[in-house]
Structures are given as structure tokens and as C-alpha cells.
Amino acid sequence: MNNHTMWLIGFRFWSEAGAYTKHFYLVRGVTGEVEAQRAAARRAGAAPERTRRKGAELDAGWIQAQEVMRDGIGRCRLSDLPPHQTTRAPLDRKITSERARQHAPAA
Numbered sequence: 001m002n003n004h005t006m007w008l009i010g011f012r013f014w015s016e017a018g019a020y021t022k023h024f025y026l027v028r029g030v031t032g033e034v035e036a037q038r039a040a041a042r043r044a045g046a047a048p049e050r051t052r053r054k055g056a057e058l059d060a061g062w063i064q065a066q067e068v069m070r071d072g073i074g075r076c077r078l079s080d081l082p083p084h085q086t087t088r089a090p091l092d093r094k095i096t097s098e099r100a101r102q103h104a105p106a107a
Helices: 033-044 047-053 097-103
Strands: 005-014 020-030 057-070 076-078
Touching: 005 033, 020 033, 020 047, 020 057, 033 057
Parallel strands: none
Antiparallel strands: 005 020, 005 057, 057 076
16 A cells, blocks of 8 residues: 655745735655645745745745545545644745734734
């Protein structure tokens, strides 16, 4: 039996104009969520990806991770998301507290 799984890992990035965009990475051949997050973070940090984002900064407080699962006849579905899922990004980069305050939802 193969214990390797596929994961869909999403990161959120902030543009200089204050808008955010989410980028998702399909990660295969890993044994768990943490390994999938690290693999996706390496992809997100690669030069071609940074160029495509045009300087958008990583929101280090937001990651979405969902396992890609197959049923008995091969149909794919994503695992459920826990309510209000947020996880610290596995990248070493962090946005500044001032930048975080700028993008925090209004109370």
C-alpha cells in the first residue's frame, strides 16, 4: 500500500496596493501535511514564482492545506477544511507587524 498522499497547499500574498491573492500548489509524493507545506513553500519561494507575483509579500499567518483523496473508483475530492483554518507558514519570511495591521480586518 502506498502511504504517499497528494495535498493542495495555498498561500496568501499581499500586493503593494493592499490587495491579496491566493496561490495554490499541488504537492505529490509526500508523507504528510507538514512535508507538503514545506515543499509548497520551496516552490512559492522559487525565482519564477516570485517574478509572477510581482513583489507581493507572503502573509505568514495564512496557509490552507487540504488532502487530495481518491475513492474506490478513482474520483478525487478535497478533505474538509477546519473552521477558520490558519497555520503559520513554514517559510522564514514574515510580514512586518505594521503590514499585518494594514491588512487586518476591521473590528
